[in-house]
Amino acid sequence: MRTIDELRRSGVSIGPDRSIRDGATVMEQSGVGSLAIIDGHELVGIVTDRDLVRRGLATGLPTDTTIDRVMSSPVIAIDADTDLDVAFGLFRTHMVRRLAVMRDGQFIGMITVDDLIVGLAADLRDLTWPIKGEVLFPQHDRPVSSG
Amino acid sequence: MQASVGDRVIIHGHRSGEPDRDAEVLEVRGASGAPPYVVRWGDSGHESLFFPGSDASVQHFEHTTT
Numbered sequence: 001m002r003t004i005d006e007l008r009r010s011g012v013s014i015g016p017d018r019s020i021r022d023g024a025t026v027m028e029q030s031g032v033g034s035l036a037i038i039d040g041h042e043l044v045g046i047v048t049d050r051d052l053v054r055r056g057l058a059t060g061l062p063t064d065t066t067i068d069r070v071m072s073s074p075v076i077a078i079d080a081d082t083d084l085d086v087a088f089g090l091f092r093t094h095m096v097r098r099l100a101v102m103r104d105g106q107f108i109g110m111i112t113v114d115d116l117i118v119g120l121a122a123d124l125r126d127l128t129w130p131i132k133g134e135v136l137f138p139q140h141d142r143p144v145s146s147g
Numbered sequence: 148m149q150a151s152v153g154d155r156v157i158i159h160g161h162r163s164g165e166p167d168r169d170a171e172v173l174e175v176r177g178a179s180g181a182p183p184y185v186v187r188w189g190d191s192g193h194e195s196l197f198f199p200g201s202d203a204s205v206q207h208f209e210h211t212t213t
Binding site: 007008009010011012013014022025026029030031035038107108109 | 158160161165166168170182183188189191193195196197198199200201202203
């Protein structure tokens, strides 16, 4: 399975010169938890709602501060056609919850740990059905004949 | 996905009760109506670049020329 196959959410980006306030408003209006920061055509950073709180609000930065002051950079990214196993490894190695998904060097969206867990939960539910069936309706083997 | 200037993109909620989000397409950056799109969000007037995923759809509007 490719990474792109698990890309469920739309991606939203703004430029690095936009304000923290603009970033928060765009997050709220678009319903996303993170923004890709793109300068021209280059992905230069990522800002999450947590970044806005911890690096912006908690440190007392004015809301008109440019968003590149609170972004994380460089961004951990993965190519859209890369096997999903590689994404798992990146999450584990870099201890991040989001990966930027790229195609031909361009940002196309974000894949999150939450998205993968939802997918895995659905797969596990499918696998538990035969086990649940066996527990609820056990099939008793015919006793071995003695003669 | 293909869109034109003036169309509306909608991001459907991911959780029960979560409202849809919508934005107006201001500019199409991809070839032949392909994303990404420069969009203006709801009533806020804030613009951003939008990369539609499987949670998004487009409402097309007739674009008349005079």
